[in-house]
Amino acid sequence: MNVRNDIPNENSVIVQHPDYKTEIIQILRSNFTPKLMREHILDYHENDIAAAMELMNKDERKRFYSILDTMTLADILEYSEQRDEYISELSIRKRIDILSNFEVSTTVEYLSQIEKEERQTLLDLMDDEVKSEIKLLSSFDEDEIGSRMTTNYIAVRAGIGIKQAMHELIEQAADNDNITTLYVLDEEESLVGAIDLKDLIVAREGTDLNSITMTSYPYVYANEQIEDCIERIKDYSEDSIPVLDSNNKLKGVLTSQDITQLVDDELGEDYAKLAGLSAEEDLHEPLRKSIGKRLPWLVILLGLGLLVSSVVGAFEHVVAHLTLIVSFQSLILDMAGNVGTQSLAVTIRVLMDEKLDGKQKLYLVAKEARVGLANGFVLGVLSLVFIGLYLIVLKGQSPMFAFSVSLCTGIALLVSIMLSSITGTVVPIIFKKLKVDPAVASGPLITTVNDLVAVVTYYGLAWILLINILGL
Secondary structure, eight states: OOOOTTSOOTTOOOOOOOOHHHHHHHHHTSOOOHHHHHHHHTTSOHHHHHHHHTTOOHHHHHHHHHHSOHHHHHHHHTTOTTHHHHHHTSOHHHHHHHHHHSOHHHHHHHHTTSOHHHHHHHHHTSOHHHHHHHHHHHTSOTTBGGGGOBOOOEEEETTOOHHHHHHHHHHHTTTOOOOSEEEEEOTTSBEEEEEEHHHHHHSOTTSOGGGGOBTTOOOEETTSBHHHHHHHHHTOOOSEEEEEOTTSBEEEEEEHHHHHHHHHHHHHHHHHHHTTOSSOOOTTOOHHHHHHHHHHHHHHHHHHHHHHHHHHHHTHHHHHHOGGGGGGHHHHHHHHHHHHHHHHHHHHHHHHHOOOOHHHHHHHHHHHHHHHHHHHHHHHHHHHHHHHHHHHHTTOOOHHHHHHHHHHHHHHHHHHHHHHHHHHHHHHHHHHHTTSOGGGSOHHHHHHHHHHHHHHHHHHHIIIIIIIISOO
């Protein structure tokens, strides 16, 4: 019987992950010559080297910059979360070289964050080819897919032979390292299709290039809104997606890394909107900017909160007659808010993933209403039993009074949960119909609207059932 040695047992020694950052720092602080120091440091991955930079002081970083060539340093800095700070420590000449070796989208992002005079100085000193690529990406709004593309790709002409295509690949690979997919263009630079690198390598010399070209390859247009095409992009597992202009000419590509970043950014924005923010906040964002993102929503929610309070005031006579029912108000409001937020999350997810027709939207509303009704019934019965027992055992109330109040609470819970489920579904659908991002129908907004529904339901039932019918 064979026993696997990789299965841990109680006597196994837990292997700890090596502390690469410390090892890199020790190399930098050693007495090695610059050449030997560089060789040792480059044994590590760029991400680990970038992480080690956070442990260096300014003098150590200057030494670090001097021992590495520009291309290697650019690769490392692209992994760093403090990239902009490190770039500012470089000389003008080296800064230009670094920016010229970055992905163009990274360079554009950096240039957009510095002062206009400094930006113009850097642009004036850059090569014409780099300036042209920067100008291309800068021509798109930050919400357009063209602002995220890269010009790092391999393109070959349609109609050439396999041998010539291989020659083009080798020649262009010196400047462009995204080589897993080659794009085939016609004489007018329009996209014909794509070739997988593996198919090109195994193809015989006499093979027609058209026979290994995928002509039904996915693509996006540069002026498309990111949020409009992100779901379509995610449906494909390609290493890169071509980006075309309005004339179907290839302008750039989205790499798998770009796509991952797009998805991450979109999730971050949706999360921020669900929190009632107008955009995702950054750790180092200025105080005024953070306040500006949050305050508008808070003002709206304040107005809705005042409306809820005024509704409670309208039932003042109910509260004065039965002060005990105030004890269970928070229970109703909290449950209604929680259920509404759940329905909101489900609805936004469905609206993001699928294009629903009117019939499907009605089905979604009906389904959430049924879910709310079922959950409300279970929770209503539980509250009927436990609140009744609580009032009898701990508050010394009579069974008639106790279960009358718990019945009112249970029915209010049932009705408010069902209505909250419907509200959390209908509101984002309406927002979507009005061409407004449904994520804007945020958790705080839905919660406040459901508070209003729950207050009216609870105190209205208390007034009708407990005072008018039962005469408590």
